[in-house]
Amino acid sequence: MATPENSNGWKRRPSQSDMPLRYEVNRAGPKGHAPAIILSHDVEGAYIHYYRGRSQKCLPENCESCEANIERRWRGYLIVADARTRETSMMEVTAAAMPDIDRYFREHRTLRGALIETRRIPPKANGRLVSKLTESAYDMASYNKAPPLRKLLMKLWGLHDADQENPDVMRKIRLAATDPEAKSA
Numbered sequence: 001m002a003t004p005e006n007s008n009g010w011k012r013r014p015s016q017s018d019m020p021l022r023y024e025v026n027r028a029g030p031k032g033h034a035p036a037i038i039l040s041h042d043v044e045g046a047y048i049h050y051y052r053g054r055s056q057k058c059l060p061e062n063c064e065s066c067e068a069n070i071e072r073r074w075r076g077y078l079i080v081a082d083a084r085t086r087e088t089s090m091m092e093v094t095a096a097a098m099p100d101i102d103r104y105f106r107e108h109r110t111l112r113g114a115l116i117e118t119r120r121i122p123p124k125a126n127g128r129l130v131s132k133l134t135e136s137a138y139d140m141a142s143y144n145k146a147p148p149l150r151k152l153l154m155k156l157w158g159l160h161d162a163d164q165e166n167p168d169v170m171r172k173i174r175l176a177a178t179d180p181e182a183k184s185a
């Protein structure tokens with residue numbers, strides 16, 4: 001159970017929401033991505049806009065980019081480790097890369113441990129990004145667990161976890177910590 005913040009401002013560790021994003025978004029260049037081992041169980045996907053020089057999730061209500069008529073595209077994300085350097089990143093894939101990802105998922109019931117290779121057809125920055133997944137011989141026990149993608153993406157896009165921000169819930173937590181009688185309320 002998380003302890004509520006101390007009123008005098010001391011806190012041994014920053015809140016999760018204050019931690020920097022540890023994963024760079026790994027977008028494919030003209031040659032695709034470097035071969036990588038997938039650490040995530042599955043893809044997390046969303047419709048996004050590229051607006052004002054960055055990606056932004058399409059919002060169900062009051063979407064600034066939709067109002068500005070900016071094109072909406074689907075993008076999928078996976079935590080991967082570079083097959084050579086083991087450096088971890090958040091790989092971004094497109095809809096065209098999904099057929100092989102889905103095939104692998106159906107066969108193996110997880111993407112974790114797959115070797116993913118991508119390339120663009122034609123090999124240009126705007127070429128269609130396709131993927132090829134194969135079973136890897138890597139010992140997955142030596143690789144970290146993948147962090148929850150949705151949380152990372154929410155941080156990337158500056159979105160807030162509605163549950164955590166619910167003022168009623170936060171008030172109850174504070175009351176429970178300071179007022180013993182509030183626990184029965």
Ligand SMILES: [Zn+2]
Nearest residue numbers: 058059063066
């Ligand atoms: Zn939108």
